[in-house]
Amino acid sequence: MSRGVLVTGGSRGIGAAIARAFRDRGDRVVALSSADADLADPDAVAAAVESAAEALGTIDVLVNNAGLVELGSLADTSYQQWRSLWRRTFDVNVFGAANISYCVAHHMIERGVRGRIVNVGSRGAFRGEPDMPAYGASKAALHSLGQSLAVALAPHGIAVASVAPGFVATERVADLVTDQVRGQSPFGRVGKPDEVAAAVVYLASPEAEWASGAVLDLNGASYLRT
Numbered sequence: 535m536s537r538g539v540l541v542t543g544g545s546r547g548i549g550a551a552i553a554r555a556f557r558d559r560g561d562r563v564v565a566l567s568s569a570d571a572d573l574a575d576p577d578a579v580a581a582a583v584e585s586a587a588e589a590l591g592t593i594d595v596l597v598n599n600a601g602l603v604e605l606g607s608l609a610d611t612s613y614q615q616w617r618s619l620w621r622r623t624f625d626v627n628v629f630g631a632a633n634i635s636y637c638v639a640h641h642m643i644e645r646g647v648r649g650r651i652v653n654v655g656s657r658g659a660f661r662g663e664p665d666m667p668a669y670g671a672s673k674a675a676l677h678s679l680g681q682s683l684a685v686a687l688a689p690h691g692i693a694v695a696s697v698a699p700g701f702v703a704t705e706r707v708a709d710l711v712t713d714q715v716r717g718q719s720p721f722g723r724v725g726k727p728d729e730v731a732a733a734v735v736y737l738a739s740p741e742a743e744w745a746s747g748a749v750l751d752l753n754g755a756s757y758l759r760t
Contacts, residue, residue: 538590539738540571540583542634547704548654551727552597555744559677562590566600573600574622583637593742594647595738596638598676599654602626603706607665607733620668622647627672632679639687648691650738653680657753658698669736671696677749684747693746696739700753719754 539556541631543549544565553565564586571582587593590690606619616702635651642649656663656673663670675698701715701724703706736742751759 537561537594537595538587538592539595540586540590540593540634540638541565541597541599542631543567543654544597545569545708548699548702548727548730549597549599551731552599552640552654555728555731556738559735561595562587568600568741573634575627576629576633579630579633580637583634587641592640592645592647593649595652596635596649597652597734597738598631598655600626600630600657601654601673603666604668605665606668606669611683613731623668624675624679628674628675628679631667631676635679636682639683639690641645641691642692643690646679649693650742651683651687651692651694652734652737653677653682653696655680655696655698655749657751657757658699659698660759661757680749681747688746693743695742695745695747696732697737697751698749698751698753699725699732700756701725702727702729702730718756720756721754724752725752725754756757 539561541549541553544553545567553563556563566582572578602623604619653676655677658670659674659677680694680696699729703724711724730752733750737745
């Protein structure tokens with residue numbers, strides 16, 4: 535049965551692959567880009583969800599993929615730059631995701647939809663990101679948000695899970711993919727957007743309800759959690 539799917543950051547890279555994977559299954563998809571809605575603006579988020587619901591008929595699946603990535607190590611950043619960087623990153627990666635999850639979850643609850651929310655986090659939430667600590671911290675917060683919502687929304691039939699990719703070959707990070715980065719995985723390569731998309735599609739499926747609360751590592755054994 536065709537479902538209504540809302541994907542943030544869906545215009546390129548991992549988000550575009552996710553949107554394409556759902557469309558290939560016959561689902562109806564709205565792929566939000568930064569040009570469509572500023573996720574740092576709570577009012578814009580609410581309006582974007584309302585517009586998506588009208589276009590889709592109902593929202594059955596939300597994929598929180600949008601994320602701001604900026605380099606900014608502590609030693610090389612002024613105090614003013616540091617504070618601005620952290621605020622910008624958390625406004626999108628955490629507060630934006632929290633706000634759109636709130637709006638979509640209420641849409642699902644009001645309509646009795648047994649929905650799915652899938653967050654695209656990061657390996658950096660666990661291994662640390664010294665050159666972009668705000669990004670790593672924001673993804674750790676996103677994982678935690680997902681687990682909290684998994685518990686809160688289960689009584690409404692809504693399952694919430696996350697994926698934690700390592701490096702993925704996208705245009706945005708093409709200049710960062712070096713032989714050293716490829717060598718972090720014993721496979722000798724970085725991930726592919728379609729591999730992340732396949733995992734997201736599974737976690738959003740009716741069969742994956744029991745995976746609610748999970749954080750699925752997708753890093754080619756480049757970082758192993760204990």
